[in-house]
Amino acid sequence: MPLINIIPGEKIPVAPMNVRLPAWRVPGWLLVFWWLARGLFRLTVLAVRYWWLTTPTVLGLWVRAEYGGLVLAGVVLVVAAGCVGWWRWHRSSWLRFGWYPIVSRVRALTVFRRRWASVMATCGLATAFGGDRYVPQLLRVRCDRYGDEVTVRMLPGQIPDDWGQAAERLAYAFRLRHGQARSTDRPDQVVLRFLRRDPLAAIVDPLPVPVVPDLAGLPLGVREDGQPYELRLAGSHVLIAGATGSGKGSVLWSLIRSLADGVRSGLVELWAFDPKGGMELAAGVPLFARFSYDDPDGMAGVLEEAVKRMRLRAARLRGLARQHTPTVDEPLIVLVVDELAALTAYITDRKVRDRIKEALGLLLSQGRAVGVHVVAALQDPRKDVLPFRDLFPTRIGLRLTEPEQVDMVLGDGARDRGALCDRIPESTPGVGFVVLDGVREPVRVRFAYLTDDDIRHLGRTYRRLDDTDEQEVTP
Numbered sequence: 001m002p003l004i005n006i007i008p009g010e011k012i013p014v015a016p017m018n019v020r021l022p023a024w025r026v027p028g029w030l031l032v033f034w035w036l037a038r039g040l041f042r043l044t045v046l047a048v049r050y051w052w053l054t055t056p057t058v059l060g061l062w063v064r065a066e067y068g069g070l071v072l073a074g075v076v077l078v079v080a081a082g083c084v085g086w087w088r089w090h091r092s093s094w095l096r097f098g099w100y101p102i103v104s105r106v107r108a109l110t111v112f113r114r115r116w117a118s119v120m121a122t123c124g125l126a127t128a129f130g131g132d133r134y135v136p137q138l139l140r141v142r143c144d145r146y147g148d149e150v151t152v153r154m155l156p157g158q159i160p161d162d163w164g165q166a167a168e169r170l171a172y173a174f175r176l177r178h179g180q181a182r183s184t185d186r187p188d189q190v191v192l193r194f195l196r197r198d199p200l201a202a203i204v205d206p207l208p209v210p211v212v213p214d215l216a217g218l219p220l221g222v223r224e225d226g227q228p229y230e231l232r233l234a235g236s237h238v239l240i241a242g243a244t245g246s247g248k249g250s251v252l253w254s255l256i257r258s259l260a261d262g263v264r265s266g267l268v269e270l271w272a273f274d275p276k277g278g279m280e281l282a283a284g285v286p287l288f289a290r291f292s293y294d295d296p297d298g299m300a301g302v303l304e305e306a307v308k309r310m311r312l313r314a315a316r317l318r319g320l321a322r323q324h325t326p327t328v329d330e331p332l333i334v335l336v337v338d339e340l341a342a343l344t345a346y347i348t349d350r351k352v353r354d355r356i357k358e359a360l361g362l363l364l365s366q367g368r369a370v371g372v373h374v375v376a377a378l379q380d381p382r383k384d385v386l387p388f389r390d391l392f393p394t395r396i397g398l399r400l401t402e403p404e405q406v407d408m409v410l411g412d413g414a415r416d417r418g419a420l421c422d423r424i425p426e427s428t429p430g431v432g433f434v435v436l437d438g439v440r441e442p443v444r445v446r447f448a449y450l451t452d453d454d455i456r457h458l459g460r461t462y463r464r465l466d467d468t469d470e471q472e473v474t475p
Ligand SMILES: Nc1ncnc2c1ncn2[C@@H]1O[C@H](COP(=O)(O)OP(=O)(O)OP(=O)(O)O)[C@@H](O)[C@H]1O
Pocket: 203, 204, 242, 243, 244, 245, 246, 247, 248, 249, 250, 379, 428, 429, 430, 431, 446, 447, 448, 449
C-alpha cells in the first residue's frame, strides 16, 4: 500500500478511492418509447408554433383525400380570389391584416430563426457560462413595406446600447441594409429595425403651410416611419449641420415655409442672414423683415439690434410672464442664418467678429424665453468653429463627412445609438437625423424640398403686410 508523508518523518497508509457510478439497466422498449414520446412532443410544439403553415396544409390534405384534387384546386382558387378582392377593395387593411402578417412569419422563419444562433455568436451577443451557451431570445418579427422589426429578449447584463453598436453588423449578417436598435417599455427587451428598402428615397414635396404656425410642432419633413417630422421651435434654437450639398437649404426653407402664415399675419418676423453673398435666401426677400448679406459690419449691426429688441422685451415681460406669447405688436423673431461659421470664424476683421460673437452669445443664451430664436446652418461642426454649439437645444445632423462629427452635432453617443450621418449617401440630400423629445434613439428624417419656383411662389403669397415701409436690406 502507498504511503503519504504528512508530518516529516511520519508516514500514514492511503488507499485509492474507488468511485463508480451506479449503472441502471433500462429495457430497450422503454428507451424507444421515450424517444418516440419526446419526438412527438417536439413535433406537436412545432405544429402549434407554425399553425399558419400546418393548418392549411392539413386542411388541404384532408380536402384532397375526402373530395379529390379538383375540389382542392377550386378551394385554392376561391381563397386566392378572396385575397385579390380584399386587396382591390381595401388595400391598407389587406396589407395590415393579411399580407404583412404572412410576410412577417415567412421572414421570421427563413431569414431570422434560421441563422439566429450563429449570427448572435458571430456578432458577439451570445455568451457562454459554466459550460452552457446563452443566446438572446427572438420574440417577434413584424414586417412592413420598408423593413423588419425584430423584438428580442436581451441576456442579463446587456443594454440597448450594446445592440445599437451591433445593429449594423446584424443588418449585414441578415443580408439587410441599415439597422438600428431602440429600447422599449420593457427593460429586458430591445427592438431592432432593419431596412429592406429606403422609405426616404423619394424627394418630399413641400408640405402644406399651417394656417396658424404651431411653434410646438412645425412640419418640416417626413420620418422614416412615415409620420410627419415636426420641429419644436418654442423655447429652442436650432442648429443644422451638414456637409456641402447635404440639403441645409431645404431645412431652412421648410422651416420658413412652416412659419409663412405667421409672417403674413405679422405674428412672426424673419431676420435672414446669408453671409455667402445672399445666394441661398435672396429669393425669399418679401418674407424677411431684415435681410443681411455680405457686409460683416452690417450683419453685426443687425444682430446688435436683435439683442436690443430682446433686452427691451425682457424688461417688459419681467414679472409678468415667464414665456413670451407672440402677438402682432410683439412678434416672434426668428433669426435665420445660412452658414454660421461665415459669421463666427471666417471674418477677418477681429473687432467685427467679436461684436458678432458677443451678440450671438447673448441671443442664444437669453433669447428663448422672450421669443427670439436662432436657426443656423453650419458646414463644419468642429468646436473651434462654433463655440456656441452647446447653446442650441435642437440639433439636426444631415450628411456629415466624418463619424466623429456626428457626436459633436447630436450629442455624445448619438452615433452609437444609430445616427449614421456619415453614411448618408450624397444621392439623398435633405436626409438627416434628429433627436425627438422623449425618444432616446435618433430618428431619420427627410426634409421637404422647395424648388426655386416654390420659394418665389411662397414669397408672393405670404409676403409681409408692411413689406414696403419697414423692411431693411443690408448688403
Ligand atoms: N430635401 C431635399 N430633397 C431633395 N433634394 C434636395 C433636398 N435638399 C437639397 N436638395 C438638392 O441638393 C442640392 C444641394 O442642396 P443645398 O444647396 O441645400 O445644400 P447645402 O447643404 O446648403 O450646401 P452648401 O453648404 O454648399 O450651401 C440642391 O440643389 C438640391 O438639388
